[in-house]
Amino acid sequence: MIKNDLFLRALKGETVTRPPVWMMRQAGRYLPEFMELKNKYDFFTRCQTPELASEITVQPIRRYGMDAAILFSDILVIPQAMNIDVEMKPNFGPYLPNPIRNEADLANVIVPDIQDSLGYVLDAIKMTKEKLNNEIPLIGFAGSPWTILCYCVQGQGSKNFDLAKGLCFSDPKTAHALLQKITDTTIAYLKEKVKAGCNAIQVFDSWGGMLSPVDYQEFSMQYMQQIVDALKDEIPVILFGKGCWFALNDMAKSGASALGVDWTCSPKNARYLSGGQITLQGNFDPSRLLSPPAAIKKMVKQMIDEFGKDRYIVNLGHGILPNIPIENAGAFIEAVKEYSA
Amino acid sequence: MIKNDLFLRALKGETVTRPPVWMMRQAGRYLPEFMELKNKYDFFTRCQTPELASEITVQPIRRYGMDAAILFSDILVIPQAMNIDVEMKPNFGPYLPNPIRNEADLANVIVPDIQDSLGYVLDAIKMTKEKLNNEIPLIGFAGSPWTILCYCVQGQGSKNFDLAKGLCFSDPKTAHALLQKITDTTIAYLKEKVKAGCNAIQVFDSWGGMLSPVDYQEFSMQYMQQIVDALKDEIPVILFGKGCWFALNDMAKSGASALGVDWTCSPKNARYLSGGQITLQGNFDPSRLLSPPAAIKKMVKQMIDEFGKDRYIVNLGHGILPNIPIENAGAFIEAVKEYSA
Secondary structure: OOOOOHHHHHHHOOOOOOOOEOOOOOOOOOOHHHHHHHHHOOHHHHHHOHHHHHHHHHHHHHHHOOOOEEOOOOOOHHHHHOOOOOEEEOOOEEEOOOOOOOHHHHOOOOOOOHHHHHHHHHHHHHHHHHHHOOOOOEEEEEEOHHHHHHHHHHOEOOOOOHHHHHHHHHOHHHHHHHHHHHHHHHHHHHHHHHHHOOOEEEEEEOOHHHOOHHHHHHHHHHHHHHHHHHHOOOOOEEEEEOOOHHHHHHHHOOOOOEEEOOOOOOHHHHHHHOOOOOEEEEEEOHHHHHOOHHHHHHHHHHHHHHHOOOOEEEEEOOOOOOOOOHHHHHHHHHHHHOOOO | OOOOOHHHHHHHOOOOOOOOEOOOOOOOOOOHHHHHHHHHOOHHHHHHOHHHHHHHHHHHHHHHOOOOEEOOOOOOHHHHHOOOOOEEEOOOEEEOOOOOOOHHHHOOOOOOOHHHHHHHHHHHHHHHHHHHOOOOOEEEEEEOHHHHHHHHHHOEOOOOOHHHHHHHHHOHHHHHHHHHHHHHHHHHHHHHHHHHOOOEEEEEEOOHHHOOHHHHHHHHHHHHHHHHHHHOOOOOEEEEEOOOHHHHHHHHOOOOOEEEOOOOOOHHHHHHHOOOOOEEEEEEOHHHHHOOHHHHHHHHHHHHHHHOOOOEEEEEOOOOOOOOOHHHHHHHHHHHHOOOO
16 A cells, blocks of 8 residues: 555565664754745744645655655644643743643643544644655654653653652642643554544654653653554554663553664674564664764664664654755765665 | 761772762752852852852752762853853853954963962862761862853853764864863862862763764863873862763773763663673763652652662762752652662
C-alpha cells in the first residue's frame, strides 16, 4: 500500500537493502521554503491551518526525499487542549502564563474531547496523507507525559526544570494526578491520529534525561508504558528519550517497535544497553551537520556500519538546528541513499 | 596534619568508618549568611576580595561541618585572566560581550601570568587555609578546557552550545588552538593553587555531556588528560563530567584520584562504567533535596549502601539549588555522619 515501505520494514525488524532515513524537525527553520511561511503566519496559525501544516510537512520530502514524513505540529498542543494557556514567544520559546504548581491549579486541567479540541491536527493528517499519495509513511507524535508536565509546571523551557522536579518531589500526589490526565489525553489523541491515517507514532521524552533511573520509572516510564500498551496493537510506536541511555533496557521491553537514541550513546553502547534486538533510530549529533558535506557523508557511512543496516533507522540524535546549510542536510540524506556495506 | 582526613583517605582509596561528604556549590544561595554578603557585594567583588571569598568558603563548614571545603570562586576567572571580558548579569548569568568566534578573535587571547592576573585567588586560598586551621582539606577547582571554550565561544549559557560546537566542527584548528591556550593557563593556575595550599583539585566538565564519545576524546578528554598529567604527582585530582557516563572508563584510566558522577548513573552503573576500582563522588539529584528531610535521610543511606562506604565521597550530582531549605541540606549532611552499614 505504501510504495516506499523501508521505514515500516525497519520498524518490523525486516532485512533491508539500506536503512531508511528521516530527520527530527525536518520540517523546520533550516529550510528557506519553511521560512517563507514562517514569516507570513504565526506559530499557531501554521499548526492549526491544515493547508499550512500539511504543506510544511511535505516541504522537506519534496526537497530531499526522506523515507518518512512527520506531521508539522507541536507537543504543546496537548496542554493547550487541556485548558492550559500556551503562548509561543518569538526569540524565547514556549511560555505558559498560568503554570500548574499545586492541587488548586490542577483542578482547572481537563481531559478534553479530541475531535473538539484537536480536530485541526486530524484534518492536517488527512490532508497530508493526500499530498503524500502513499509514497512514504507519515509519523504522528506526542510528547511524553513527563516532558509535557515539565512545561506545564515550569511554565517555560529551563536548564534543569527545577520547579517541575520540585513539584514531583515535594507533592508527588499532584504530580501523578497531572501525569495521569496528560497520559489519558495523549492516548485518546494518538488513537485519533491513527484513525486519521498516521502509519507510526513517536513519543518524545525530551526531558527524561533530567531524572535519576529510579525517578524515571516513577515519573516518566510508567506513563509512557500506558501509551505503548494502548497503541502497540494498532501501530508501531517509537520511544525517544533524550539523555535516557540508562532506561534503554526498560524501554526495549515496553512493547515499542523502536527506540530513538542520542549521540552520547555510541552505536555499540546503544545496541548493548537496549538488549541487541530492538530497532534503533538515531543518532547523528545535529551540530555535526556543520562539518563540511564530505566529512558528513563519511561519518554517516561509519554510523550505519556501526549500527548495522538492519533494525536501524538513520536519524539525528535530536532536532535539526536552524543554522544548518541546506546542502549539509542534503549530504546527510544522500549518504544514506548511497549506502552499501 | 589535616585533623579530619576522611576526604583525603577516600581519595587514596583507604578504608574508612564512613564516607566523607561535601556538596558542590555548598557556599551558595541556599544559605542565608551567603545571601547577606551577596546583597552587599557584587559577584566579582566577592571573588576578588580574599576576606570575602574565604569567609564565604567557610560559611557552610561552620553551619554543617562538611568534610571538605571548596574555595568560593568561579570557573570564568580563567577566560577573564586570558583577556576575554566576562560579565555576570543578574537574573541572566555569565555574559561575554566579545566572544571568540574565529582566528582573528583568538589572536587577542593571552596565556597570562597567574600571579599578576589571579593573585587574588591565591590570596583567598591562603586566608581560607588560616580560617580552616587544618581542620579539613580545601579543594581548589577549574573548569575543563572544553567547558571554558563553550562560554568563550557562545558568549553566554546555552541549551546546546550550538555556536561553540559549530566552531569546533567547522573550524577545528581555531578551536584546538583556543583549547590549548585554556589548558596551558589552567595548568599554570592549578599549580599555583597547589602552592598556595589546596589539598585537592576538582576539574568541572559541566558541558562535556553535549559531545559524542568520539568528539569528547578530541575536544575535551585530551585536554583534561594534560591537566591530570601535570598535576597528579603533586595533588589528588577529581574529574567531574556532567552527563559524561560514556567517558567514565577513559577517565578512570587518566590518573585522576576520583571521578564525579551525576544522578543519571546508578551506583551500580557508575562502578561498572568506571571499572570498579577508582573512588567515585556523587550523585544525589540536587532537586531531590526538595523531598522531606526524613525521605532525604533514607535515600542518602540507600545511596551509600549502593556505592559502598569505601572509595566513595558523598556529594550531589551537580550544584545545590538556591531554593533548597537549609534543614533539607542539613538532613543530607547528617545522614552521612550518622551512617553505619
